Amino acid sequence: MATDRSNSDKNNADNKEASSGKSPGESSSMPGGSSSMKERLLAQRRAAAEAESAGAPPVPAARPATTSSATARAQAAAAAARSAPAPKAEAPKPAASAPSAASRRPVPLSAAREEERASRRDRKGASAEVMKEVEMLRKSQDKWIMYGWIVAVAMMLIAGSVYFVVHNKKAKEVAEQVARKEKITGFMKEVLALDEHKTADNAKIIDLLNSSDDWKVEDYGSYPQLSAKRGAAQRERDRLKEQGELLDGIADLEATCGNASSKSSDELNKSRRRAVDYEVRGAELDQAVKLRLTKAHGCIDKAYVGKLHEEAKALIAKGPAEARNALSAIQKAEDEIVRALDDATKNRKDVETITYYSDQLKSIIPEGDALVAQLFTPDVIERTPWTDVLAGEQKDKWQHPAFKGWQIKDGVLTGVGPDLDSKQTAIMSIGDQEQWRDYVCDIEFTLVKGEATFHYRLGGAVNNTTLSLNVSTGGGAPFKAGAANQMTSTVLGSSWKVVFADPDHPAHEEQEVPWTIRRKGGIAISVPPGSEIKITKMKVKVLR
Numbered sequence: 001m002a003t004d005r006s007n008s009d010k011n012n013a014d015n016k017e018a019s020s021g022k023s024p025g026e027s028s029s030m031p032g033g034s035s036s037m038k039e040r041l042l043a044q045r046r047a048a049a050e051a052e053s054a055g056a057p058p059v060p061a062a063r064p065a066t067t068s069s070a071t072a073r074a075q076a077a078a079a080a081a082r083s084a085p086a087p088k089a090e091a092p093k094p095a096a097s098a099p100s101a102a103s104r105r106p107v108p109l110s111a112a113r114e115e116e117r118a119s120r121r122d123r124k125g126a127s128a129e130v131m132k133e134v135e136m137l138r139k140s141q142d143k144w145i146m147y148g149w150i151v152a153v154a155m156m157l158i159a160g161s162v163y164f165v166v167h168n169k170k171a172k173e174v175a176e177q178v179a180r181k182e183k184i185t186g187f188m189k190e191v192l193a194l195d196e197h198k199t200a201d202n203a204k205i206i207d208l209l210n211s212s213d214d215w216k217v218e219d220y221g222s223y224p225q226l227s228a229k230r231g232a233a234q235r236e237r238d239r240l241k242e243q244g245e246l247l248d249g250i251a252d253l254e255a256t257c258g259n260a261s262s263k264s265s266d267e268l269n270k271s272r273r274r275a276v277d278y279e280v281r282g283a284e285l286d287q288a289v290k291l292r293l294t295k296a297h298g299c300i301d302k303a304y305v306g307k308l309h310e311e312a313k314a315l316i317a318k319g320p321a322e323a324r325n326a327l328s329a330i331q332k333a334e335d336e337i338v339r340a341l342d343d344a345t346k347n348r349k350d351v352e353t354i355t356y357y358s359d360q361l362k363s364i365i366p367e368g369d370a371l372v373a374q375l376f377t378p379d380v381i382e383r384t385p386w387t388d389v390l391a392g393e394q395k396d397k398w399q400h401p402a403f404k405g406w407q408i409k410d411g412v413l414t415g416v417g418p419d420l421d422s423k424q425t426a427i428m429s430i431g432d433q434e435q436w437r438d439y440v441c442d443i444e445f446t447l448v449k450g451e452a453t454f455h456y457r458l459g460g461a462v463n464n465t466t467l468s469l470n471v472s473t474g475g476g477a478p479f480k481a482g483a484a485n486q487m488t489s490t491v492l493g494s495s496w497k498v499v500f501a502d503p504d505h506p507a508h509e510e511q512e513v514p515w516t517i518r519r520k521g522g523i524a525i526s527v528p529p530g531s532e533i534k535i536t537k538m539k540v541k542v543l544r
Contacts, residue, residue, distance in 0.1 A: 184215055188222045191215075196233040199240065205233040239284075246282050249274060250289065253296035260303035265311060268304040275300060298353060301340050305360060308333035316367065320374065327371040327544075331437070334368060334519060337361045365494060365515050372438055372493035376543045381440060386539040389430045400428040403527070413535040417450065417527035425529070429458055431522035431540070438543040441489045441523055443535060447471065447479050450531025456491050457521035465518045467491070469498055469508070477505055484536065492543070 191208055194201040209215070209230045215222045256263060256271045263271075275297035282293060312329035315322045341357035344350055387394065390411050398413075400406045403426040405416035417426045437457070445452075451472035458466055469489075473481045486501035494515075498508035523540070527533055 180214075181220055184217065184220050184222050187212070187215055188220070188226060191226055191229055196229070196236045202233050202237055202240070205229060206237065209233075242281065243285065246278055246285065247289065249278055250293050250296060253278075253300060254292065257296050257299035257303065260300065260307075263303070263307070265304060265307040268300055268307055271300045272297070272304055294348075298348075298350075302356060305333060305336050305340060305357070308336060309360070309364060312364075312367070316371070323371055323374055327368065327375060330364060330368040330371060331544075334361070334364055337364065338519065362515050365519075369493035369495075372544070376438060376492055381541065381543065384440075384541040384543060386442070386541055388539050390535070390538050394430065397433065398428055398430050399432060400426070402426040403428070411536070413538070415525070415527050415533050415535075417531040418529045420530040422529045425526050427462070427524055427526040429455075429522040429524035431542075432458075434522075434542070435520045436522065436540070436542055436544075437520045438492045439490075439523075440541040440543075441491075442486075442537070442539050443489075444484060444486045444537035445471075446484050446534045446536065447473050447481055448532040448534055449473065449481055451528065452531060452533045453526045454487075454489070455524040455526065456489065456496065457518045458524040459518050459521050462524075462526065465516060466521075467496060467513060467517050479505070486537075 187208075191205055194205050196202050196205055209226060215226050217223060253271055253275055256268070260268060275293065278293055279297065282290060285293070308329065312326055312333050315326035315329050318326070337357050337360045341354065341361060344353040344357060389395070389398075390408055390413055395408045398408070400415065402418060402424045403415055404418050405414065406426075406428065407414055413428075415426065415428055418424050441456075443454075451470065451474070453468055453470045455462060456467040456469075462468070471479050471485075473479055479485055485505075488499045490497045491513075494513045495510050496508075496513050497510040500507060525533065525535075
């Protein structure tokens with residue numbers, strides 16, 4: 001019984017040592033504990049040496065078990081003690097010099113890491129669910145790290161692509177701008193080198209500028225220069241075109257002149273108007289071309305006048321039934337002859353042309369006078385109504401420049417001439433618009449002072465072609481100042497007659513009007529400086 005108790009006590013002591021983390025026999029407080037510890041250590045060393053010499057890897061001396069660490073250590077120590085031979089008795093040594101088995105535990109191999117982790121989890125007391133969740137979090141974290149790297153690489157690729165595209169686009173734009181500038185500059189030099197006054201260059205300039213719009217930019221100064229060039233070329237082209245048309249027209253006029261006898265008066269008149277237009281437009285023509293035009297124009301004028309005269313004669317030949325139409329035809333021919341004669345006298349100063357039209361006028365006037373006498377008989381004149389030129393719409397048709405005072409009031413016209421120191425002569429007229437030719441005029445006037453002159457068939461000015469009659473308060477056969485006078489004037493064709501009611505003033509018997517005197521115009525009264533006239537009655541019978 002005593003032995004069992006001692007064994008039981010020893011087991012209890014070993015259990016206490018194992019629970020305190022020490023190997024059996026490590027406690028130096030028990031007798032014989034130090035010897036047994038040495039023996040165990042020597043046995044472990046020999047076993048390790050034998051295993052190493054046999055080529056097997058050493059077995060870890062005190063690997064903890066996965067169940068209970070204290071129990072495992074106790075079992076391991078007991079097994080080692082049983083398998084080891086009993087050591088010889090040695091002198092006791094201090095226990096402090098022997099290293100512990102736990103401090104010499106070998107490092108776990110890589111194949112055993114998972115077991116080591118499991119051992120640590122067991123020691124920490126972590127549950128399987130928690131560890132599973134931790135593992136899932138670790139895997140999720142690894143996945144998002146991988147996604148992050150993928151996104152980062154993708155962003156780097158996109159940034160690189162954008163940079164490459166933008167860089168290439170910018171370089172392309174710069175290259176295009178340089179090429180565009182070189183193209184426009186070269187185009188501009190080519191166009192500006194051409195001469196718009198040369199027919200071939202002129203056409204090339206316009207064709208080049210119309211074929212492209214690239215030069216219509218402000219960047220390189222091409223637009224203003226080339227626009228001006230195109231304008232100059234177009235104007236030159238228009239000028240050349242107009243000159244070509246003029247040359248063609250002049251050639252056509254020359255052909256008309258050569259064949260004038262076969263043309264009607266209307267056709268010849270159209271040719272005359274074209275000739276006038278060509279003379280205005282042909283200011284820049286060569287002198288030789290101008291001379292051609294002048295010659296053709298004169299030829300057609302003569303042919304036209306001759307044709308009108310022929311047509312009038314043809315009507316006269318038809319007898320009294322065509323007398324009115326014949327007089328209209330004579331009047332038209334007469335007007336054209338007078339116009340051509342005035343132009344030849346004032347502008348052309350061509351003696352041959354002046355002589356030609358003078359002869360034409362001298363021959364046509366008698367024919368017209370005969371028709372006037374035939375148509376405007378005393379009976380016709382008697383039946384023609386009077387027109388009061390001091391009333392109604394006629395009083396507003398008067399022209400009266402340079403008068404100091406002029407008015408028509410209550411049917412009385414008062415005209416006060418300029419002051420004596422004036423160099424102008426005032427003149428008033430009626431019938432300028434109608435251009436009266438044949439008429440009878442009845443007038444009652446009073447010379448307040450000075451003098452006045454009556455003009456018949458007045459043109460643009462009073463000159464030696466104007467038919468005139470002077471009345472004055474002085475000189476021979478004077479008119480009494482302030483006294484009323486009545487006068488009747490008759491103008492028919494080339495005849496003119498003035499009759500005064502006052503017997504103190506003899507009548508101007510019928511006179512023949514020279515062919516150099518105008519054949520149509522208004523009735524006018526001129527008043528010189530310091531003179532004044534009053535007209536109390538004035539009426540006209542207009543026959544033609």
